[in-house]
Amino acid sequence: MSQQPLAPAALDDAASQRSQVASDAVGAVIEAPRPGQTIEAVHLDPTRSAVRHELPEDVELALALNNVSVFYGAFQAVDRISLQIPRNRVTALIGPSGCGKSTLLRCLNRMNDLIPSARVEGHIRFGELDLLSPKIDAVDVRRRIGMVFQKPNPFPKSIYENVAFGARINGYSGDMDRLVEDALRRAALWDEVRDDLGKSGLALSGGQQQRLCIARAIAVQPEVILMDEPASALDPVATLKIEDLMRELAEDYTIVVVTHNMQQAGRVSDFTAFLLAGEERTGRLVEFGPTTEIFTNPTDPRTEDYITGRYG
Amino acid sequence: MSFTTRGTAPAFRPRLALRRLFSSTFLLGCFIAICVGVVLLGALVIEVVVDGGSVPFAPPSAASLPDGMGWLAWAFPIAVLTPFLLPRLAHRRSELAPPAFAALCVLSALPAAIFGHLIYVGFEDAYYVKTGGHIFDLLSEATAWQTFRIVLVGLLLPGGLLAVAWRGARRLRSPSLVWPAVILAAWGFYLFLEPGFLSSPPSQSPDRIGIFPALVGTLYMMTITAAAAFPLGIGAAIYLEEYARRNWFSRFIQVNIANLAGVPSIVYGLLGLQLFVRVLEFDRSVLAGALTMALLVMPIIIVSAQESLRAVPPSMREAAYAVGATRWQVIRHHVLPYAFGGMLTGNILAMSRAIGETAPLIAMGALTFIAFLPDTPTDDFTVLPIQIFNWVTRPQSAFHEVAASTILILLLILLLMNSAAIIMRHRSRTEW
Structure with a gap:
């Protein structure tokens, strides 16, 4: 599937086409449930082993997760997930609420360290490093693997300071004005704020705030940018801008995005991982592969049910 | 742009009693209550302390x-x-x-x-x-x-x-x-006020009496108390809230701080008498009094500073951590500036408690007739509440009138400090 950004008018069309494709793939077996009809026999069992599609030959890996489990005290939030995140591509983590997507994402830059009861097992390879090793400095990991959060959370400081802060505390000694301008340009925000960089970051609109947060993440020159439902608090137009931005940023950065908007995953991502949690709310990987294959030709029946909208 | 409109208050934090105490509506109520209280107390003082009420009530004379x-x-x-x-x-x-x-x-x-x-x-x-x-x-x-x-x-x-x-x-x-x-x-x-009431020393004759040394002594003691109690108290709060592990020991400390806030002030006075006056040989000096007061208000400062640290939205901490900030950088650049208004409010309220405390100073032996100003921190001193106590215990009613005026001055200082706390609190919420 080509990943060119879509104009807003084309969105509905594209979505309907895709669902058309999806239901074609399922064939006549699934019919749209009539009102009052109970849906039965959706495939929900999360304990079955995961399906991993072959990755294309030409991708390099940015991160490799090996049997990553996350515990909050006695509760296990994520169970032995293994997947590879290709460099300079957009990888989407999808799945219903509470399936451990965000938890998994927060492992990748050791954000879970901030929660006293959290414990992460397994290995995450990042270049030569094992991110989960206690010898690794979490602060350095977070500089190299940036993050954008669900709710825009600019610092209550000026726009300039928002962008410059990360670089400054990491000892950046170059031309700060240029760095700020460059980061804001890359985040497609420069033209809107160039004349009032001294204004509070909180004075911007929601979508602008989120792009400011992206600029803030870019300014420390990370290798990977993690996005935790970056558009879920935004309106459709702002969402579209963020999605465009993700496609552009993927040329230089590895992007991992959590979303429970399937259309969004279809629009922006190159690869998709589908996670699912059972009754005990422990998230497991169901299927991982190129987005086109996951959306048009899912191998696992659980993925198929989710993609076709039978639940979730 | 305000924080409150963004609704960043953490939903899962229990709404603790002290936090509710700081809500602006409540504080406004307090402010009004204080104003009413000052008027009532003034009337009470005139009714009860001063026999016959010879303090002029209306219209104000322009003698000053x-x-x-x-x-x-x-x-x-x-x-x-x-x-x-x-x-x-x-x-x-x-x-x-x-x-x-x-x-x-x-x-x-x-x-x-x-x-x-x-x-x-x-x-x-x-x-x-x-x-x-x-x-x-x-x-x-x-x-x-x-x-x-x-x-x-x-x-x-x-x-x-x-x-x-x-x-x-x-x-x-x-x-x-x-x-x-x-x-x-x-x-x-x-x-x-009579002319010179604020700028004259106390005297044996009520006509020429003034509260200058007590006023200066109060300001002097408060300055040292603040210098000693703020850094220690805020440092302790930052440690407990941001660094200490949540285990039995930190909970033990926490409970103790809460209890210390309720210990009667006379007990602190006796502690100060033994520790500062005798063991450290500061004598009945400004320094000894100020350090005793610092001990007295430290629990209040710690608890209120902890509350304001807890009120910092987690999303802001996460944002700072996510760009590679160390824990200290997060605290220094984001948590402290955000919590500053609340901490300042707590400090001022603590100071306004200290300014009116009399018992610890009496226990320390600071009850003296002082007609000169303390030059160094090791000089003898007196403060407004002690001056009031001194005058009220005299038999002559003229001294009672003077005491009444001094009480009004003390209440006015308290009122000013509490208003400053309210205004700062309000400002820290509405501006950044």
Whole structure:
């Protein structure tokens, strides 16, 4: 599937086409449930082993997760997930609420360290490093693997300071004005704020705030940018801008995005991982592969049910 | 832009009692209650402490003003209130440009002041009307101190009015009435005072009596108390809230701090007597008193600082961590600036507790007749509450009147400090 950004008018069309494709793939077996009809026999069992599609030959890996489990005290939030995140591509983590997507994402830059009861097992390879090793400095990991959060959370400081802060505390000694301008340009925000960089970051609109947060993440020159439902608090137009931005940023950065908007995953991502949690709310990987294959030709029946909208 | 409108308050934090205590509505209620309390207490003091109530209650005498400036007693309050009230009456949807609006406010204050003056003349013949003199004649005849006061009023009053009116006009909303209320309260108290009451030492004769050493002693002690208690208290709060692991030991400390806040102040006095006065041999000095007070208010400072640290939204910490900030950088650049207003409020409230504490100082032996100022921190000293205690225990009723006036001064200082706390609290919420 080509990943060119879509104009807003084309969105509905594209979505309907895709669902058309999806239901074609399922064939006549699934019919749209009539009102009052109970849906039965959706495939929900999360304990079955995961399906991993072959990755294309030409991708390099940015991160490799090996049997990553996350515990909050006695509760296990994520169970032995293994997947590879290709460099300079957009990888989407999808799945219903509470399936451990965000938890998994927060492992990748050791954000879970901030929660006293959290414990992460397994290995995450990042270049030569094992991110989960206690010898690794979490602060350095977070500089190299940036993050954008669900709710825009600019610092209550000026726009300039928002962008410059990360670089400054990491000892950046170059031309700060240029760095700020460059980061804001890359985040497609420069033209809107160039004349009032001294204004509070909180004075911007929601979508602008989120792009400011992206600029803030870019300014420390990370290798990977993690996005935790970056558009879920935004309106459709702002969402579209963020999605465009993700496609552009993927040329230089590895992007991992959590979303429970399937259309969004279809629009922006190159690869998709589908996670699912059972009754005990422990998230497991169901299927991982190129987005086109996951959306048009899912191998696992659980993925198929989710993609076709039978639940979730 | 305010934080509160973004709804960043953490939903999962339990709403602790102290946090509720700081809600602005509650504080406003407190402010009003304090104002009412001051009036009631003043009346009570006059009724009970002073037999027969010989403290003048109304109308205020202008004895403490320079000769011929008596009309200011009425003109000043009216001039202060007008620019605050005018935007309320004339209003926020004004089409006027801010400078014009500000000018209007100030201009309208002038006739109000003259009107006030005329009212006053009706009450009591103004000096300069009686003598046919003019305000400029006054300046040439005035003493240096009078000139200073006239110039002060002459410069500060129009300047302050202009600033207030400008700000009100800029924001196109009525400025808060808190400051004029505070200024007027201070002015009213000032008018009650005999000349020199604030600037003379105590004396055996109630006519020439003053509270200067006690006032200076209070300010001196408060400065050292603040210097000792703020860094320690805030440091302890940061440690407990940001660094300490949540285990039995930190919980133990936490419970102890909460309990220490409730220990009677006389116990702190005895601790100070043994530790600072005897073991460390500070004697009954300002330093010993200030350190005892610092111990007394430290739990309050710690608990309130912890509350304000807890109120920092987690999303802001996460944002800072996510760009590779260390824990200290997060605290230094984001948590502390955000929590600063709340911490300052807690500190001021703690100080206003310390300023009125008498028991620890009496226990330390600081109850003395002091007719001079403390020069160094190791000198003997006295403070307002002790001075009050001293005078109230005397049999002559003249001293009781003086004590009543001193009580009013002390309450006024408390009122000013608490208003400052409320205003800072409010400001830290609405601005960044």
